[in-house]
Amino acid sequence: MTHEDVAPVRAFWEELGLPGLFDVHVHFLPPNIQRAVWAVFDSAGPKIGREWPIRYRQSHEERVELLRAMGVRRFPTLPYAHKPGVAAYLNDWSRSFAADVREVIWSATFFPEDGVAAYVAELVEAGVELFKLHLQVGEFHLDDPLLGEVWGLLEDAGVPVLVHAGSGPVGNDYTGPASMERLLEQHPRLPIIVAHMGAPEVVPFLRLCEEHERVRLDTTMCFTDFFGQPYPDSLLPRLADLQDKVLLGTDFPTIPYPYVHQLEGLARLDLGDDWLRAVCWENGVELFGLGR
Numbered sequence: 001m002t003h004e005d006v007a008p009v010r011a012f013w014e015e016l017g018l019p020g021l022f023d024v025h026v027h028f029l030p031p032n033i034q035r036a037v038w039a040v041f042d043s044a045g046p047k048i049g050r051e052w053p054i055r056y057r058q059s060h061e062e063r064v065e066l067l068r069a070m071g072v073r074r075f076p077t078l079p080y081a082h083k084p085g086v087a088a089y090l091n092d093w094s095r096s097f098a099a100d101v102r103e104v105i106w107s108a109t110f111f112p113e114d115g116v117a118a119y120v121a122e123l124v125e126a127g128v129e130l131f132k133l134h135l136q137v138g139e140f141h142l143d144d145p146l147l148g149e150v151w152g153l154l155e156d157a158g159v160p161v162l163v164h165a166g167s168g169p170v171g172n173d174y175t176g177p178a179s180m181e182r183l184l185e186q187h188p189r190l191p192i193i194v195a196h197m198g199a200p201e202v203v204p205f206l207r208l209c210e211e212h213e214r215v216r217l218d219t220t221m222c223f224t225d226f227f228g229q230p231y232p233d234s235l236l237p238r239l240a241d242l243q244d245k246v247l248l249g250t251d252f253p254t255i256p257y258p259y260v261h262q263l264e265g266l267a268r269l270d271l272g273d274d275w276l277r278a279v280c281w282e283n284g285v286e287l288f289g290l291g292r
């Protein structure tokens with residue numbers, strides 16, 4: 001593959017002496033859902049709030065090939081439900097995609113609805129590797145009573161849950177740290193990955209990460225020119241200390257800039273090569289393993 005975006009990405013990890021990249025925030029959705037999501041971004045609708053020209057609109061096959069060519073060794077699919085009744089469909093599609101593409105971190109989602117504990121338990125039993133929730137899109141709180149049983153199950157099983165909880169790009173009554181704070185009081189050992197480092201509420205989410213052994217942050221879109229630096233410089237030493245709990249995430253393919261720009265954004269924080277190696281590779285391998 002000779003896509004122009006490949007060489008700069010490979011140069012980044014080769015210079016760090018890494019075998020590739022581990023990206024915990026990539027989306028692959030059923031084609032009809034993917035088209036609907038992209039239509040929302042294209043219209044800069046109320047949940048987006050700005051122009052958002054998506055760079056990677058190729059077919060699924062071409063996008064998998066591009067990730068492989070760039071050296072992204074593992075990546076998830078991260079489905080998320082916007083209403084009751086669709087999680088099962090998304091999860092079935094995601095499961096078969098994971099079975100077909102060896103690099104995929106098998107991902108699923110759930111929604112506060114009848115039967116949720118049963119299908120989450122089944123997926124955990126079957127070996128699902130990661131769940132994704134999107135509070136802004138789904139419009140629910142993490143401590144919704146319908147999810148009560150699910151959290152104990154996931155805390156025991158130790159399956160990570162990647163949550164878009166921050167109020168970016170446009171907040172609503174369900175975004176922000178409050179429902180995660182309440183949830184972690186009840187289930188302090190839940191392995192949660194905070195998407196986008198919780199931006200714009202980076203300070204309270206950073207604190208949750210510091211105070212809970214299994215709460216981690218993903219870098220998705222943070223420190224890029226498009227998204228800006230959500231952290232005041234004064235917080236960077238704390239981010240340096242969290243070296244083992246920050247995971248590379250990009251939001252590929254729904255990004256308005258070349259993939260390498262996420263990596264440049266992390267490099268220019270100047271937290272050192274060890275920090276970059278941990279974030280872009282080692283922490284992901286530690287949490288999910290190298291897969292098949």
Ligand SMILES: [Zn+2]
Pocket residue numbers: 025027251
């Ligand atoms: Zn995302």
